[in-house]
Amino acid sequence: MENDFTRMKLKQWAEQDRPREKLLLNGRRSLSDAELMAILIGSGSKDETAVELSKRILRDVGNNLGDLARLSLADLCAYKGIGEAKGIAIIAALELGRRRKEYTAEEKPQITSSEDVYRILKSVFADLSHEEFWILLLNTRNRVIGKELISKGGMGVVAVDAKTVFQAVLQAKATGIILSHNHPSGALTPSLADKSLTDKIVSGAKCLDIRVLDHVIVSDEGYYSFIDNGQMP
Known part of the structure; x- marks a missing residue:
């Protein structure tokens, strides 16, 4: 048998x-x-x-x-x-x-500053005539395990659904994220909508034990970091 x-x-x-x-x-x-x-x-x-x-x-x-x-x-x-x-x-x-x-794990870039974020994403936003919202997905050592396009918008605005952000994070099993979007106009000052969105995502992330390290705005003129400028909630 x-x-x-x-x-x-x-x-x-x-x-x-x-x-x-x-x-x-x-x-x-x-x-x-x-x-x-x-x-x-x-x-x-x-x-x-x-x-x-x-x-x-x-x-x-x-x-x-x-x-x-x-x-x-x-x-x-x-x-x-x-x-x-x-x-x-x-x-x-x-x-x-x-x-x-x-x-190897060493080949995953590690985020130690806003300059690292800008270096990784500047080519993503180069020459765009519309706004896009991306996130960098990080592990516990702040190494980048992926990047995700969340939404596309128009010349001066992009709509972002926080649920889509968290869905991407959970699917990737990331423990931290960095928010980023571009300003095709070249302006680097965050708008009220940018600040409100950051507050909303940070608040939701806390409930899920997800770290939001920064929100970086990119333009052809350079970049603006929320954390560098004391704007992270």
């Missing part, structure tokens, strides 16, 4: 034993290398499940993912149950992992 069970297809396994469901229930770190690989290939053969096939391939390379990455498509396709499409999926996944290692 145990032999028959282990040869059942993934769809027939008990939910807690299936790699996809295990990932959903317990998170990606709960899966073994073989289980992660089984998700990639989806199915095995009539003689073994995707997990068993994955374990066999990994065993042949000494359970070393580096050595697995050195296998050619032909090497992978030599395994019964691995066709060209599955082999390519494995190679592509390993290549993504290799490329990820090239991007």
